Structures are given as structure tokens and as C-alpha cells.
Amino acid sequence: SNEQLKDFPAFExxxxxxxxxxxxxxxxxxxxxxxxxxxxxxxxxxxxxRFCESNAYWLDDFALFVALKDAHDxxxxxxxxxxLGARHPEAIKKAKTQYRVAIRHVKVLQFLxxxxxxxxxxxxxxxxxxxxxxIPIFVAxxxxxxxxxxxxxxxxxxxxxxxxxxxPPDYFSATGQLWGNPLYRWDEHKxxxxxxxxxxxxxxxxxxxxxxxxxFRGFEKYWEIPASETTAIRGRWVEGPGGALFDEMIRQLxxxxxxxxxxxxxxxxxxxLRDHFKFPGMRILQFAFGNDDKxxxxxxxxxPPNCVVYSGTHDNDTTxxxxxxxxxxxxxxxxxxxxKERQTILQYLRxxxxxxxxxxxxxxxxxxxxxxxxxxxDVLGLGSSARMNTPGVAGGNWSWxxxxxxxxxxxxxxxxxxxxxxxxxx
Numbered sequence: 293s294n295e296q297l298k299d300f301p302a303f304e305x306x307x308x309x310x311x312x313x314x315x316x317x318x319x320x321x322x323x324x325x326x327x328x329x330x331x332x333x334x335x336x337x338x339x340x341x342r343f344c345e346s347n348a349y350w351l352d353d354f355a356l357f358v359a360l361k362d363a364h365d366x367x368x369x370x371x372x373x374x375x376l377g378a379r380h381p382e383a384i385k386k387a388k389t390q391y392r393v394a395i396r397h398v399k400v401l402q403f404l405x406x407x408x409x410x411x412x413x414x415x416x417x418x419x420x421x422x423x424x425x426x427i428p429i430f431v432a433x434x435x436x437x438x439x440x441x442x443x444x445x446x447x448x449x450x451x452x453x454x455x456x457x458x459x460p461p462d463y464f465s466a467t468g469q470l471w472g473n474p475l476y477r478w479d480e481h482k483x484x485x486x487x488x489x490x491x492x493x494x495x496x497x498x499x500x501x502x503x504x505x506x507x508f509r510g511f512e513k514y515w516e517i518p519a520s521e522t523t524a525i526r527g528r529w530v531e532g533p534g535g536a537l538f539d540e541m542i543r544q545l546x547x548x549x550x551x552x553x554x555x556x557x558x559x560x561x562x563x564x565l566r567d568h569f570k571f572p573g574m575r576i577l578q579f580a581f582g583n584d585d586k587x588x589x590x591x592x593x594x595x596p597p598n599c600v601v602y603s604g605t606h607d608n609d610t611t612x613x614x615x616x617x618x619x620x621x622x623x624x625x626x627x628x629x630x631x632k633e634r635q636t637i638l639q640y641l642r643x644x645x646x647x648x649x650x651x652x653x654x655x656x657x658x659x660x661x662x663x664x665x666x667x668x669x670d671v672l673g674l675g676s677s678a679r680m681n682t683p684g685v686a687g688g689n690w691s692w693x694x695x696x697x698x699x700x701x702x703x704x705x706x707x708x709x710x711x712x713x714x715x716x717x718x
Contacts, residue, residue, distance in 0.1 A: 324400070344403070347402070349491060357369070363391060369451065370452060424551070425496050425504070427505055427506065429506055430457045430476075433452075433472070438474055444477055453474035456517050457474075457475055457517070462557065475514065493541055493548075504553055505550055508562070511533060512531075513529040535568060551600055552572065554574055572600050573598075573600070575589075575590050575595055577655060578652075580640075583633060591640075595659050597661065600663040604667060607682075609679050610676060612648060612674060641655065649671070652670065654714075657714040671707060677692075679692070
């Protein structure tokens with residue numbers, strides 16, 4: 293209602309402060325949950341029951357987890373009563389009764405989201421659009437997954453991680469990235485036939501058409517960091533599950549339309565794992581002009597057909613911002629190195645750089661890669677203020693907001709012309 297919507301905060305033109313947005317939205321959603329049984333049709337109530345039954349394998353634990361977390365003022369599950377944190381059967385049974393209303397509300401919200409998402413996906417398919425979903429290799433410690441299945445993670449007897457995930461120093465950060473996610477006990481996953489992973493992938497494939505798995509190299513080897521460390525420097529590479537995981541997925545799920553995020557420190561073993569299952573890897577044009585040996589791998593003349601090329605990803609600056617600054621967060625490069633790379637860009641592209649975003653868009657479209665992904669910020673030619681995410685920086689990310697008046701007819705016509713000219717228009 294208008295009365296409820298008046299609580300929504302005012303937006304800045306190109307940024308969204310999601311904190312107050314979430315608070316305001318949940319005021320509305322809570323009202324929807326309270327009135328669901330009274331206002332929903334019989335058909336919708338029946339659909340809700342079917343949804344709860346078919347998704348019980350994850351929904352029951354998730355709904356209880358959210359209800360308990362709300363009841364404990366948002367504190368992580370390691371700070372709940374020990375019997376709840378450890379999921380003692382009697383404590384869980386009592387909690388399900390005590391918080392049954394809150395649990396049902398969580399399930400209603402998940403049902404309504406699923407219903408709306410399904411309609412969106414159907415509309416996309418009617419218009420020839422496929423959805424690429426993104427799934428992280430790891431999950432958060434303070435999550436229903438870890439709370440419900442602690443045996444699958446490296447945790448101490450109080451539930452705290454003993455080993456955590458991250459990556460060693462790289463292009464993005466001189467100290468690496470300390471993600472802090474608990475690491476999987478792959479031996480325990482294997483004993484179950486990788487049941488948790490198969491269920492996870494089955495669910496995401498029911499929602500999207502293609503899945504980009506973040507940090508694919510972690511399936512071959514992953515960077516293991518003691519939980520006591522404050523940076524990712526003091527870690528080590530440890531063997532992952534390798535092909536056994538994907539063999540089981542294929543056995544149970546069939547063909548896997550997966551994009552392997554294979555950026556960073558990639559070894560021949562990682563490439564062999566990717567290529568064995570014919571997963572397309574990723575190529576980033578912003579990485580193609582550095583002064584190291586790896587840069588050549590990101591130039592279009594080296595692309596195999598089975599890959600996905602991006603001008604930049606959500607973890608990169610926008611192309612205009614990247615070209616103008618050439619120094620990412622945590623970068624240790626000198627100004628001399630930055631100037632040399634910029635000169636390489638201009639010479640390679642034979643451009644003066646005044647439309648560097650269109651230069652990279654056309655370069656991607658003319659490449660041998662069978663799939664091209666262009667961030668909308670690059671089509672719009674926006675600078676660093678429109679950057680989506682800065683790796684290793686906790687705040688201020690994912691707040692850029694698109695408005696339709698930013699996309700002009702000239703931009704759309706130019707994109708259509710280049711798509712047709714490069715043989716990519718169906």
C-alpha cells in the first residue's frame with residue numbers, strides 16, 4: 293500500500309543504500325506473511341504446500357535457521373544456546389514448536405520469491421533470453437548449510453572454523469584475499485556421493501539456464517588458511533575433489549551447462565579438469581595488456597572457441613575507470629608500469645582511447661570466443677563510480693543502480709550494429 297511504501301528511503305540517482313531498503317521492504321513482506329492465509333486463494337495455498345514439500349530438503353533447515361537467528365537478534369549460530377547450536381534433537385523439536393509462526397513466514401517468503409522468479413524466467417524464455425546464474429564455491433560460516441551439516445566442514449567442537457578459504461596474493465591484492473569461509477571436508481562429501489553438492493546444483497539449475505561457478509580452480513586445489521591468520525599470505529595449496537565431484541553430478545543431473553571461473557593462479561591441472569568436462573573458461577580483456585607473460589593468454593588471438601570473453605567482470609573496475617586509473621585496490625604497480633600498460637593498450641587497439649569502452653566491446657565481439665559478456669556499465673561508458681565490486685573490500689559494493697534513461701537509442705543501435713557486423717546476431 294502507499295502507506296507502507298512511504299517508509300522507503302529516497303534513492304540517490306545511481307546508488308542504492310541497501311540497509312534501509314531491506315528494512316523498509318521487510319515491513320511490507322511481514323505484513324504479507326501475516327495475511328497470507330486470509331488473502332491467498334485456495335490454488336495459491338495448494339501451490340505453497342507443494343513448494344514446501346518439494347523443497348523440504350533445504351527449506352526446513354533454512355526456515356528454522358532464519359527464525360532462530362531473528363530470535364537471537366541476528367547473532368551467529370555459535371552464540372546461540374549450546375543445545376541449539378549443536379542441534380540437539382529435543383532442542384530442535386521445541387524450537388520448531390516455539391517459532392512455528394516465524395518459520396512459516398520464512399517459507400511463505402521463499403514461496404513467493406520462487407513464484408515470481410519462475411514467472412520472470414518464463415518471460416525471458418519467451419523472448420529468447422537465457423539466465424546465467426552465479427554460484428560461489430564456498431558458503432558462509434553463519435549459514436543454514438554449515439549449521440545443519442557441520443560434519444561437512446572443518447570446525448572445532450564449538451562450531452568455529454579451523455581452516456578457512458581465500459586466495460594467495462594476486463593481481464587484485466598484495467596480501468591475497470582472506471574470505472573466511474569454512475573449508476569443505478571433501479572426504480566426508482565423497483562418502484555421501486557428494487549429496488549436498490548434487491542437491492545444491494539441482495536447485496540452481498531449476499532456477500537458471502547456465503551456472504558460472506566462482507573459483508573453479510578450488511575443485512582441483514584450494515588455498516587453505518589457518519583460521520587464526522589475519523591475511524591470506526600464510527596458506528597452502530591442498531588437493532580438491534577433482535573430477536569425482538563432476539562425474540557424480542553428471543551421473544545424477546545429466547549435462548552440466550557450467551561456465552568455469554578460471555581466473556587467478558591457474559595450473560595445467562586446473563585446465564585439464566576444465567577441458568575434460570568441456571566447461572568453457574573465462575577471458576578478461578582488461579587482463580590482456582599487462583607486462584607479464586600471462587597477459588598474452590587474455591588477448592583474443594589466443595582464445596579457444598569454447599570460452600566466454602568479458603571486457604571486465606563484476607570484480608573489475610569499469611573499462612573507462614580501469615583505463616583512466618590503471619591501479620586497482622591493493623595494487624603495488626608503479627606509475628611507470630601503469631603508463632607502459634596504457635601505451636600497450638593504445639598501440640594494440642590502434643586507438644586514442646577516447647571511446648575505450650567501445651574499443652573493448654568490439655574487440656570482444658570480433659574474438660573467437662563463442663560467448664561474449666559485456667557489463668552494462670561498459671555499454672554506458674561509465675567510470676569508476678559505477679564499479680560493482682572491489683575484491684577484498686567489505687563495504688560500499690554492489691550499490692550501483694541502473695535507470696532506463698541512461699541507455700540511449702544511439703547506444704542500443706551501436707550495440708546492435710556491432711552484434712550484426714561480427715556475426716553474433718541471431
